[in-house]
Amino acid sequence: MLLHPAVTAQTPDSPAPLRVEATIAQRQPLIEEVPVAGTIHPLQQALLSTEVSGLVETIRADIGHRVKKGALLLVLDPELNSISRDAALAEVAQAREALADSRRRYRELQSLVSDQHIAETEVESLASEVRIRDAELQAAQVEAERQAALLRRHRIKAPFSGTISQRHVDVGEWVDPGTALFELVAADDLRADFQVPQRYFARIQTDTAIRVKLDDGTTLNTRVEHKVPVSRDSGRTFLLRTVITGKSDQTTELIPGMSATAVLQLQNDRHGVALPRDAVLRYPDGRVTVWIAEPDSRWGEPAKVVEQQVTTGLSFNGLIEIKTGVEEGQQVIVRGNESLQPDQTVLLQRARH
Known part of the structure; x- marks a missing residue:
């Protein structure tokens, strides 16, 4: 492999440039992460x-x-209700026989009316009896069904x-x-309920990403089911109910009542520069810095680096917002930056994401 002339020009005593990985600072939508605590609850729980x-x-x-x-x-013990059910069935049989008898006599009277051998009022009276017997049969059937229902219970x-x-x-x-x-x-269909500060109510949507962790480190995949529009006076929070759709570690059995923590990832209207957290160095005196390659540095070639003090903002998805100190397009060191010195020569490699 051919080396760059700047490399081959080094004297035998010159140290080789330190290989570091860098990324290009880019502007992107910023996400606010909100930690919350909750409990695993069953979707159905009944006192029978x-x-x-x-x-x-x-x-x-x-x-x-x-x-x-x-x-x-x-x-x-079904004995008493079995007796009541049998008695109701006997009432049905009796009512059915009485109805059949009334209908038979009604048909006989109808045949005599045309010959004027009987008064029409007698026929109407028997017709009324048929209707009464029919209603009694229906009532007996309903009672038999009620007793059967009680027996099933x-x-x-x-x-x-x-x-x-x-x-x-x-x-x-x-x-x-x-x-x-x-x-x-x-216990198979579970949900995770969280109490969320009320100021985030309007920003939580059905597609809001939620990472849920149990005490043993198991991570769960969830989706928002409901956000209850009622705030608790004591904590100024509202209930966020999520449905568990899967878990990363299938060896862990979920138990209703387990505690859980989650990080809500809320979309933000702001855009800004965000870098991997490994790019940011924090010192005991409170300084926060990053190492930046000089302008016009090329990948795979030696380059000078300078340390730049920055101010940070939101943290999300392994990234951290850089409010000041880094401009879009600059090459920022993300690996190998712990031991760098001012004006040190390094060999830039593109970071693997």
Whole structure:
């Protein structure tokens, strides 16, 4: 490989130029990152109860069991309601027979009316009886359906798939409508809820990027589901609800109630120069500097560098805003800048992003 003349002109005792990586300062949209804390919640969480009174006969699920939607969880003693259901069915059969008899006699009377052997009022009276018997049959059928529905409610089933987190009853206990039986949590479909300062409400949109981390370092992919337009008086915050769409580490099991932190990335109307954080050096005396190649420096060729004091602003996505000290288009050292000296000669290489 041919070397640049400036390199070959060095004396044997001259040190070789330090190879450094640099990037070109560019203006770009600035993003404000807002850290928030929250909690993992299930999309569905229900305290299951019964609609009828009864004695607990069988329990089919216990704490920790994962159940599918429609799975049988508990059975109440159905004996009394079975008797009531059978009695209602007998009432239906009786009402059906009475209706059939009234209709038969009504048809017979109708055939006699044309021969003027019977008064029309008797026919109308029997027609009214048919209508009454028909209404009685319908009422009996409704009662039979009600008793059947009550009997079905002696079998408590899971309204959705999830995990039994609590069980409040045991076999032999008497329960009434509203008595808590189980707590069911949908542990597969989770959301992360955050309390966000109210001043950011208008800037959060459905496409706002959110990086969520758990205490063990697991990162989650989420999307904004709702931002609740109610501010808490105590903290001046509003609820931001996000749906978890995936996670980077599939070995970590998510549990409702886990704490989570997130960084909201909010679009900013401002544009400015932003550099990789590695380009910025901070000193104990408070100075913040970067190293810049002299103008007209070329990639792969020796160049002089100078240290420039800067002021910084927003940090986002591994970048930091440079408010003053760097102009757009300048070559800024991002790697190898820790040991540079003023007017040192370096060999510029384009940084790999």
